Every structure is written in C-alpha cells, then in structure tokens.
Amino acid sequence: MIKFQNVSKTYNGNVKAVKDVSFNIEAGEFVILIGPSGCGKTSLLRMVNQLETITEGDIVLNGKSVRDFNKIEMRRKMGYVIQSNGLFPNMTIEDNVMIVPNLLGWDKVKKRQRYQYLMDLIGLNPDEYKKRYPHQLSGGQQQRIGVARALAADPPIMLMDEPFGALDPIIRTRLQDEFLQIQREVQKTILFVSHDIDEAVKMGDKIALMRHGELIQYDTPANILLHPRHEFVSEFVGEDRVLKSMSLYTVKDLLESITLDTNVSSTQQTVHEQTTLRNALSVLLSTNSQKIKVVDIEERPIGTLTIDQIEQFLQLKAGQKGA
Amino acid sequence: MTIPSIALLGIMIPILSTIGQGIGFLPAFIALVLYSQLPIIRNTYAGINNLDPNIRDAANGIGMSTWQRLLKVEIPNAMPLIMAGIRTATVLNIGIGAIAAFIGAGGLGVLINQGISRTNSTMVIVGAISVSILAIVVDTILKMIQNKLTPIKVNQHKEVSS
Numbered sequence: 001m002i003k004f005q006n007v008s009k010t011y012n013g014n015v016k017a018v019k020d021v022s023f024n025i026e027a028g029e030f031v032i033l034i035g036p037s038g039c040g041k042t043s044l045l046r047m048v049n050q051l052e053t054i055t056e057g058d059i060v061l062n063g064k065s066v067r068d069f070n071k072i073e074m075r076r077k078m079g080y081v082i083q084s085n086g087l088f089p090n091m092t093i094e095d096n097v098m099i100v101p102n103l104l105g106w107d108k109v110k111k112r113q114r115y116q117y118l119m120d121l122i123g124l125n126p127d128e129y130k131k132r133y134p135h136q137l138s139g140g141q142q143q144r145i146g147v148a149r150a151l152a153a154d155p156p157i158m159l160m161d162e163p164f165g166a167l168d169p170i171i172r173t174r175l176q177d178e179f180l181q182i183q184r185e186v187q188k189t190i191l192f193v194s195h196d197i198d199e200a201v202k203m204g205d206k207i208a209l210m211r212h213g214e215l216i217q218y219d220t221p222a223n224i225l226l227h228p229r230h231e232f233v234s235e236f237v238g239e240d241r242v243l244k245s246m247s248l249y250t251v252k253d254l255l256e257s258i259t260l261d262t263n264v265s266s267t268q269q270t271v272h273e274q275t276t277l278r279n280a281l282s283v284l285l286s287t288n289s290q291k292i293k294v295v296d297i298e299e300r301p302i303g304t305l306t307i308d309q310i311e312q313f314l315q316l317k318a319g320q321k322g323a
Numbered sequence: 324m325t326i327p328s329i330a331l332l333g334i335m336i337p338i339l340s341t342i343g344q345g346i347g348f349l350p351a352f353i354a355l356v357l358y359s360q361l362p363i364i365r366n367t368y369a370g371i372n373n374l375d376p377n378i379r380d381a382a383n384g385i386g387m388s389t390w391q392r393l394l395k396v397e398i399p400n401a402m403p404l405i406m407a408g409i410r411t412a413t414v415l416n417i418g419i420g421a422i423a424a425f426i427g428a429g430g431l432g433v434l435i436n437q438g439i440s441r442t443n444s445t446m447v448i449v450g451a452i453s454v455s456i457l458a459i460v461v462d463t464i465l466k467m468i469q470n471k472l473t474p475i476k477v478n479q480h481k482e483v484s485s
Binding site: 049051071072073074075076080082083084085086087088089090091099100103149150159 | 375377378380381382383384385386387388391395396399400402473
C-alpha cells in the first residue's frame with residue numbers, strides 16, 4: 001500500500017536526514033518507525049503526506065507517487081496525529097473533531113452521526129464535550145480528541161508522530177490499549193513514530209528501526225527482539241530484550257507447543273491463559289512455589305506452569321526464524 | 324509613528340495645498356489613517372507569527388489550504404492581539420484627532436486650542452476631559468467586541484482528570 005523506494009532527504013544541501021530508505025507497508029499493517037532522536041523517523045513520516053519534500057527516491061501510494069497527488073486532497077485522506085495534539089484552540093471539541101468532514105463538505109446528518117460514533121469510539125461523552133474548548137480538557141483527553149479528529153473522515157491511512165509521547169506513563173499505557181482496541185475495529189494502515197521500544201513492541205505489527213537516517217532493520221517485533229540483525233539493534237532494544245519478547249506471547253501461545261502437567265492443586269497461585277509470559281514469569285518469581293496454575297477464560301484449570309517450561313518455550317521461539 | 328503628529332500635520336499642509344486641501348478634514352483624516360497602520364499591522368503580524376507551530380503543522384497536515392488555514396485557524400487565534408492593536412490605534416487616534424484642531428479640522432480639540440489662546444483654563448479642562456472620556460468609552464466598547472470575538476479565556480482553569 002505504501003512503498004518507500006530509496007527515499008532520501010537532504011536539508012539545506014548537505015544535512016542528510018534520511019538516507020536511501022526502502023521498505024513496503026501492506027494495507028492494514030501497523031508499522032512503527034523507531035530510533036534515537038535525529039534518526040530521521042519524523043522526516044520520513046512527514047514525507048508521506050508531503051509536509052516535507054522528498055529529495056531523492058519516491059514514496060508510492062497504491063501505485064502512484066505521492067508527488068503526483070494533489071497535496072491538500074491527499075492529506076484529507078490521511079489521518080495525522082502529532083505529539084502536542086495540535087487541536088485548534090479557537091474551535092469547540094465538535095468543530096475540532098469534525099474539521100476534515102467540514103472541509104470535505106459533508107452534510108449535517110452524516111457529520112452528527114460521525115461525531116457521535118467517534119466520541120463513543122474514544123470513550124468520551126459526545127454531548128458533554130461538544131461545546132467545550134480544548135484547553136478545558138486534560139492532556140489525555142486532548143490526545144484522544146486528536147485521534148478522533150484524524151479518524152473523522154475515515155481515512156485509510158493514519159500518520160502518527162509520537163502521539164502518546166507527552167503523556168504520563170499511566171495515561172500513556174491506557175491510551176495505547178485504547179488505541180489498539182480502536183485499531184482492531186477500524187483496521188487502518190498506520191505509520192507510527194515512536195522512540196520507546198516497549199511501545200513499539202506492544203503496538204506494532206512491524207518495526208522499522210532507524211539510525212542516522214538509515215533503516216537498520218525492518219521486521220516483526222519478535223524478530224527485532226530475538227534476531228537482531230545488527231549490533232545497534234540489540235543495543236537499542238536493550239539487554240532485557242528476552243524479557244521484552246515475553247510480552248509478545250501469552251500463556252496460550254506457550255500451550256500450543258508445550259504440554260503442561262495437568263496435576264493441579266487448589267492452593268497454587270493462578271494465572272489466566274491470556275496473561276503475557278512476562279507477567280506469568282513475574283507471578284512465578286513472586287510465589288514461593290515452583291509452579292503456578294493456569295486457568296482458561298471460564299476459570300477451568302488447564303495445568304501447571306514452571307520457569308523451566310517458559311525457558312524451553314523461549315528457546316524454541318529463538319530457534320525459529322520469522323516467528 | 325516616530326514622526327510627531329503635529330509635525331506630520333505641518334508637513335501635509337504644503338503638500339495638500341497643491342489640491343487646495345492644506346488644512347481641514349482631509350489632512351487630519353490622512354494622518355489618522357497613517358497613525359493607525361503601525362499598531363494594527365504590527366499586532367496582526369505578531370499574532371499570526373506567534374501561533375504555536377504545532378497548530379500550523381496540524382492545519383497543514385489535515386489538508387487545509389493556505390486560505391483556510393488563515394481564516395479558520397490563524398486569524399481567529401490571533402484575534403486578541405489584532406483587537407489589542409485596533410484598540411491602541413483607536414485611543415491613539417482620539418488623541419491625535421484633538422491635535423488636528425490646530426490645522427482647522429474641528430472636533431473636541433477646538434475647545435483645548437481656543438482655551439489655550441484665550442487662557443481660559445476651564446475650557447481647556449472641559450476639552451481635555453471630554454477627549455479622555457471619549458477615549459475611555461470607545462476603548463471599553465472595543466474591549467466588549469473583543470470579548471465577543473474571542474470565546475477562549477486564556478486564564479480559564481483547566482479541568483482535571485483524564
């Protein structure tokens with residue numbers, strides 16, 4: 001759907017912000033652009049909707065170069081969310097959310113329905129917030145409105161530049177979860193800039209890791225964590241990369257390849273099968289017992305899990321390429 | 324604005340005399356227009372220039388044209404500063420308007436002018452107070468218009484919770 005073909009960006013004739021980056025994004029994929037400050041991730045994002053010009057190479061959207069589109073019309077078909085939400089202080093929440101439909105000249109009924117739908121989607125009361133102004137909202141609420149505004153005209157593509165970067169950790173985690181929920185419903189193609197590897201692993205279908213304007217590795221989170229292709233990748237994801245990779249799997253995933261001991265006793269600590277392995281390990285480490293009980297959604301016991309079995313599973317995953 | 328108003332009025336006498344309008348309403352009018360330019364244009368420029376770059380970026384990013392950005396985002400957000408410029412210009416012009424009485428443009432300045440030449444201090448005070456009241460009243464009216472145009476109160480309390 002979006003093809004980056006040898007994209008380069010040079011500022012002022014000599015500062016190379018992006019160097020020869022090529023990769024493809026499929027429809028419906030959630031791709032995270034990540035890297036240290038100044039790695040060119042934001043420049044790359046801004047070249048997609050032509051807020052920055054492409055110096056060399058091309059970005060192709062459904063077979064057509066972004067340079068050949070009418071900029072204004074193209075941007076209205078791409079949701080755009082930025083870190084500092086960029087809400088218009090002079091407009092009410094309703095006007096902010098409905099700005100793109102207004103530009104596109106939607107009729108009143110359609111706009112009203114869309115507003116109701118979007119506010120429900122982001123979990124804010126449509127009538128309560130309708131006439132309020134952005135400064136009357138908390139940072140988390142403003143950012144939700146920013147997301148709703150980007151989704152307003154139902155664009156197939158979303159460009160998000162560190163949308164949750166300025167929020168405190170608790171609100172950030174909540175918004176990440178909410179956004180994953182929203183994505184499950186709306187199924188957009190998303191290009192998402194982040195500098196937080198935990199966020200990338202949690203949110204992305206694919207991660208594009210950049211440094212000094214170059215694309216170092218473009219891969220699934222599991223492969224980035226377990227099969228770093230470059231020293232910089234392992235350095236960037238950190239020494240706890242195995243621990244991080246455990247958030248990618250649930251106990252249920254483990255059950256597919258490892259059989260548990262079905263001999264359960266009622267006194268053991270319990271985890272649900274949807275628990276991530278990381279949390280399951282944490283529970284294991286915090287109990288005196290060597291084993292924890294695994295139960296399914298209806299609280300029926302499945303078996304007991306040990307640290308050794310988790311280790312076995314991770315070795316199995318590290319062994320297979322392209323997990 | 325750096326030229327003293329009395330000097331500007333003086334300079335215009337020989338220039339406008341060529342069309343027979345050296346003194347009276349026309350030179351006063353031209354002077355007032357010239358003096359109102361600086362505060363209005365400077366404040367409008369500053370207001371638009373000081374807009375948070377993220378907001379401009381968002382306006383571009385969601386697909387506004389330059390005109391839409393100017394009319395829907397930049398001017399409304401610069402409104403407090405634009406109005407402040409208009410208020411400054413208006414009050415300034417009321418003061419200069421009084422001086423224009425010296426070139427025969429009439430108005431409340433006439434009272435001050437005649438009061439000085441007749442050493443009638445009551446007349447001077449009446450003229451001066453009238454000019455002041457006019458300035459205060461007009462400024463207050465403009466402030467009310469400004470409040471109507473800008474529904475956002477900058478210092479309003481932020482409501483807490485997410």
